[in-house]
Amino acid sequence: MAHRTSPLPREYDALVLGGGIAGNALAYHLAHEHGWKVFLYERGAPGGGASGKAAGIVSSQCWNSWDVKAVETSRREYHRLSREHDPTLFQTTGGIRVVSTEKGEEELELARARLREARVQVEVLSPAEIGKLLPSANLEGVRAGLHTPLDAVVAPTDLTLLYGRLARENGAVVESDLGDVRAERTGEGWSLSGERVHAEAPRLILACGAWTKGVLSTLGHPLPLAPYLTRACLLKAGQKRAFPWVHDADLDVYVRPFPGGDVLAGDGTELKEVDPEHLTPSSDLPFLENVASFMERRFPKWASASVGSSWHGVCVSTPDRRPLIGAVPGAQGLHVISGFNGFGVMRAGASSRWLADAMAKGSSPELRPVDPARFPLPYPPFEPRPGFTLEP
Ligand SMILES: Cc1cc2nc3c(=O)[nH]c(=O)nc-3n(C[C@H](O)[C@H](O)[C@H](O)COP(=O)(O)OP(=O)(O)OC[C@H]3O[C@@H](n4cnc5c(N)ncnc54)[C@H](O)[C@@H]3O)c2cc1C
Structure with missing residues (x-):
């Protein structure tokens, strides 16, 4: 629990609600590049939402040129922050998506052409070439793999906390765990108020991840967002050598190397909407069984590894998979x-920088494709769409 002894200033240039990677990165960019007085409030632990649950894969194998640019810009920023502040934050591992069907191979070729057009370094590998990068894999049945050698893995919680620290060092007030606050319209501006918090500014930015939908509805400004669950686990694999992250497009399981010799594994998503305020998640057991059978098939060496931990987090989808x-x-x-469709860590650095620029300068061409006004009213309900996919 945070305790403050001096009263907080009340007037700011911007209020940010939500202290995941998006909110903290935004507070940093507003304060650092634009000298804005920023107040960020996180009601729980900083990074305690999806950001602290993420696998931390940063991959250019995205759906369209906007996403690719957002990943590339974020990747460079994370690499720089890691060099300047903490070498454990970022590691270039490359990434490989493998397919075992003819249709998968066709999709993979289309994805390669799309990525080349977006100037991503990418190649299609044969099973023999994949085997050289993944000596522990059993590639039986695999027809090809899409390899993006500049892909990376990051430590999402540490990155979130670093953004918060840098925001503070640039004059932002970053507070958490002081009880619930209410966001309200006040005359020309906005306020955040609770028992121990009161702050006002002409602008309020909602960076509440999966909870953004509820906050927007309470404020009377709904947007098309659909929160959904996704899961991951850590296996005590004793894998000392780093390896590229791998996604098996047909079995829909991904793995990445994790510090200490562990392997992080996750599968797709539960493609139905949930209410993050009232979660009743089912048991992790089917997920863990799926990971176990994946390991037996693809990484037999890790199949007997014990499970260190498993968890779920709530991501949030939009009708076109682009954020709002x-x-x-x-x-x-x-x-x-919000609305990062399970790919928020890899796009938050750029997205928040572009939003900070747009707010300070009045507009940003970078944000046109993700403008929250792009969906016509009324917003019909929609099912969340998968994140890890070769489809455009
Ligand atoms: C298992 C799993 C694996 C993932 N793997 C990857 C990956 O490999 N790569 C990738 O790019 N992405 C991945 N993601 C997705 C990624 O975690 C999210 O897209 C990203 O973290 C979203 O960040 P955010 O800041 O928007 O939201 P969050 O991190 O959820 O932050 C929102 C914050 O707002 C706070 N909040 C909510 N309501 C209020 C309120 N009323 N007042 C104050 N605070 C509030 C919450 O407590 C929370 O801390 C994964 C997610 C999960 C769950």
Whole structure:
């Protein structure tokens, strides 16, 4: 529990609600590049939402050129932050998506062409070539793999905390765990108030991850967002050598190397909407069984590794899988950064920088494709769509 002894200043240039990677990175960019007075409030532990649950894969194997640019820009920023502050934050491992069907191979070729057009370093590997990069893999049945050698893995919680620290060092007030606060319209601006918090500013940015949908509804400005569950686990594999992250497109399981010789594994998502305020997640057992059978098939060496931990987190989807970043239509001074469809760590650095630029300069061409106003009213319900996929 945080305790403060001096009263907080009340007037800011911007209020940020939500202290995941998006909120903290935004507070940093607003304070660092634009000298704004920023107040960020996180109601739980910083990074305690999806950011602290993420696998930390940063991959250019995205769906379209906007996403690729967002990943590339974020990747460079994370690499720089790691060099300047903490070498354990970032590691270039490369990444490989393998396919075992003819259709998968066709999709993989299309993805390669798409990525080349977006100037991503990418190649299609034969099973023999994949085997050289993944000596522990059993590639029986695999027809090809899409390899992006510049892909990386990061430590998402540490990155989130670093953004918060740098925001503070640049003058932002970053607070957490002081009870619930209420976001309200106050005259021309916005306020955040609770028992131990009161702050006002002309602008409020909602960076509440999966909870953004509920906050927007309470404020009377709903947007099309669908929160959903996704799971991951750590296996005590004793794998000392780093290896590229791998996603098996047909079995829909991914693995990445993790510090200390562990292997982090995750599978797709539960493609149905959940309410993050009232979660009743089912048991992790089917997920762990799926990971176990994947390991027996693809990485037999790790199949007997014990499970160190397993967990779930809530991500949030939009109808077109692109995030919602920018001004909320019809609500003066209200902005949003959410809807990352399970790929928020890899796109938060760039997205938050572009949002900070847009707010400080009035607009940003980078944000046009993710404008929250792109969906016509009314918003029909929609099912979350998978994140890890070769489809455009
Ligand atoms: C198992 C798993 C694996 C993943 N793997 C990857 C991956 O490999 N690569 C990748 O790019 N992404 C991955 N993701 C997705 C990624 O974690 C998210 O897209 C990203 O963390 C979203 O960041 P955020 O800041 O928008 O949201 P969050 O991290 O969820 O932050 C939102 C914060 O807002 C706070 N909040 C909510 N309501 C309020 C309120 N009313 N007042 C104050 N605070 C509030 C919450 O407590 C939370 O801390 C994964 C997610 C999961 C669950």
